[in-house]
Amino acid sequence: MIVNLTSTTHAVATPVVPSHGALRPLGLDEVRITGGVWAGRQAVNGRATLAHIEYWMEHEGWIGNFDAAAAGTVAEHRGGREFSDSEVYKLLEAMAWEVGRSGDADVEARLTSLVARIAAAQEPDGYLNTQFGRPGQRARYSDLEWGHELYCFGHMFQAAVARLRTRPAATDGLVDIARRAADHVCATFGADGLQRVCGHPEIEPALAELGRATGEQRYVDQAALFVARRGTGTLADIELGRSYYQDDVPVREATVLDGHAVRANYLAAGAVDVAIETDDADLLAALTTQWENTVAHRTYITGGQGAHHSGESFGDDWELPPDRAYSETCASVGSVMFSWRLLLAQALPRYADLIERTLYNVVATSPAHEGTAFFYTNTLHQRRPGTVPATDVAVPRATSSLRAPWFAVSCCPPNVARTLASLAAYVATVDDTGLQVHQYAPAQIRTHLPDGRALDVDVETDYPHDGRIRVVVRTSHEEPWTLSLRVPGWAAGATLTTPDDDSPVTVDPGTARVTRKFTAGDVVELQLPVGPRVVVPDPRIDAVRGCVAVERGPEVLCLESVDLAGAGVMRDADVGHVRLTSLDSVREVDGHVVAQFEVDVPASADWPYEAAGPDGDRRMTALVEAPLIAYHDWANRGPSTMRVWLPST
Known part of the structure; x- marks a missing residue:
């Protein structure tokens, strides 16, 4: 079933509003996260992260570049990489979503000044x-x-979309800035202009969404031109190959994402927008x-993508080394x-599954x-x-085992900030x-609902700590509707x-x-089994075979x-010294997952290989029980070693 979204009577405060599709997204004015893990993350994002990012962009001169450009001195005083403008625009977008989410007056004032x-x-x-x-x-x-350059424009356009959809009456001028820039792009790169693309895709989804938000079809048409040109060799070949920036194969002929993982995902997102509009x-x-x-x-x-540090790129099929995982945060966004x-577009739950995992x-x-x-990177x-x-x-960006306050290339912090600020839209x-x-x-x-009926529900849950999800309906209707x-x-x-x-089914x-014909007070309860699960990898992922x-x-x-150190194993505990004793040893105790491990004594010989005995080489020194923690919580307690994939005895 296709829903016509152009009949929406108000601007939906959400990053993506296709003109039609299987589903209509709900915006920040329709969904509010009220508690739990994500409400906590959003509060920290609004209270601390945005100001932190703004401070560092001022400190590094990235915001000051605009002042220098206006004053005519930027050639002598510019700070940051060639794409630093884009990070400022991502900060603007995060601020716009935060204003839409919380109405924070201080964030609004800082946004307007910027x-x-x-x-x-x-x-x-x-x-x-x-x-x-x-x-x-x-x-x-x-x-x-x-x-x-076009990449930077793309992030500017997405910031303008956020502003237009959360505060359509705002007078700061961000939307006008973006429209003038988009008109310039269309004039320069239109059908009769430069037949080129940007080395870093991003303008494609941004132009499509700016066109949807403003009603300017030529912006969508320009996005379609950029998608059609991609893969036709308009960019020079480089040492990493044209696949690095997805200019080796036309989008509609590709069968898998390849090259730089961030670029590939941004391009794919924009291509979906073009396919829908x-x-x-065939493109879809x-x-x-x-x-x-x-x-x-x-x-x-983890949902992470990108196995190569070189080129920040995907590897070949099944090439997923945990210790060399690049898994850039931006690629996951x-x-x-x-x-x-x-x-x-398709209303298939598998897409939401990957979103949740990521x-x-x-x-x-x-x-x-x-x-x-x-x-910046997320090793396993x-x-x-x-x-x-x-x-x-x-x-x-990729040398510390602990999170860093700022990177010379800091695309990831504002990318996370804009995602968390707009999270209710997903x-x-x-x-x-x-x-x-x-x-x-x-x-x-x-x-x-599309027929105009008001629909109010509350979701009550302690997910993911607990698997019970209660959906409480707050409105009554004579006609049935479906809760999915x-x-x-x-x-x-x-x-x-x-x-x-x-009775649970x-x-x-x-x-x-x-x-059904829901009545106010009706409750639907979904119980998900959130207990620990032991997962084995596909045997073709040879980097984790046996784990x-x-x-x-x-x-x-x-x-x-x-x-491990807390369990008294050794003074300088190393996760490389352990093996899981059995799958059955993984269990949940008082809400915490624990497992039993064998701890190996390192080989003492001057050659790290020796003949195996009848039962293999064990060198076991101790059996210990240690907790397993959520991967997203690691490295919050000081320097440590860590592993997701556990050798199994």
């Missing part, structure tokens, strides 16, 4: 970039392979295949963008608990404890039949209780639907050396 500084740097024809085009700088669009079923089918193959062969158990668009195990892993330090096996990073200087949707709940958190949903609840793929044995049957993974992982609900667990 927009004024950016506006002063825009040139009369709409061009705006602090790295190119002014005296003493390289010419505009002279380095489309690496210059990131142009009714291109190609993107669906790419998603399926990438998830099946090139995605870590892009993965959520891609999956969400496919979910809106949110809990990568997006939530990047920021420290206090929200002022971050992972930390071999060295590392050192505490400096707090007063930016650090290299919770639920509606279609002609009723309401669908995709992500579980305590929430208030106040929306309407996602049953995650891992949730075999889930049960559903409805007002029509007090087993429901299969997928979607559980309840259709197992443990999951609990949507969370991937890990063993951290802090807990």
